Amino acid sequence: MFVSHVLAPVVSLGPGERIVVWTAGCSKRCAGCISPQWRSQSPDQDVDVDELAQMLLDTAREYGVHRLTVSGGDPLEQASELVKLLATIRCAYDDILVYTGFTFEELPQVIGADTWETLKSLIDVLIDGPYIDELNVPDCALRGSTNQRVIYLSDRPHDDYDQYLQQPRQLQNYVQDGTIITVGIADRYHHEFSAKEV
Numbered sequence: 001m002f003v004s005h006v007l008a009p010v011v012s013l014g015p016g017e018r019i020v021v022w023t024a025g026c027s028k029r030c031a032g033c034i035s036p037q038w039r040s041q042s043p044d045q046d047v048d049v050d051e052l053a054q055m056l057l058d059t060a061r062e063y064g065v066h067r068l069t070v071s072g073g074d075p076l077e078q079a080s081e082l083v084k085l086l087a088t089i090r091c092a093y094d095d096i097l098v099y100t101g102f103t104f105e106e107l108p109q110v111i112g113a114d115t116w117e118t119l120k121s122l123i124d125v126l127i128d129g130p131y132i133d134e135l136n137v138p139d140c141a142l143r144g145s146t147n148q149r150v151i152y153l154s155d156r157p158h159d160d161y162d163q164y165l166q167q168p169r170q171l172q173n174y175v176q177d178g179t180i181i182t183v184g185i186a187d188r189y190h191h192e193f194s195a196k197e198v
């Protein structure tokens, strides 16, 4: 599975303290793309799904982080690997949020009806649709643009999301390996995940 970055704890991409996995690779070309650095893939980003799953399980056990966000890139362009990952770690995570540039209606055809049915059973919240730069408005929490929908797929209560969506957008800065990393949904002309070497 091609993965560009993993970071925790993150509070700017969903309620509570979360671990975030950014997958690498997206074939779409949204104007003003919110994560252009993760559209391509390189061999050094190809990680073993079992090893990634074990790392997520260890994080949940050792640090008490039980919420996961999967962003990208587009995670749904690696649907089979995503199914394997989420099926392995689902037992340790109470809340799984996944972003995709496909619409909810497109997904059965794009990834196959059976894969989609399985994936739906593993995801709590899906944020769907391409990024549209003109629809990036500041009060659009959790989403890059207002066309994107927050879709509750599981039966768990989603009061935490309802409250989170009422709040302003958040950005977090991290320093990792000499690089400043900004995480969150930013206003127009900025990126969900931006990194600058210092």
Ligand code: SF4
Pocket (backbone or CB within 6 Å): 026, 027, 028, 029, 030, 032, 033, 034, 035, 036, 038, 039, 072, 073, 074, 100, 101, 102, 130, 131
């Ligand atoms: S779906 Fe996301 S990563 Fe892909 S081009 Fe659109 S904004 Fe960029």
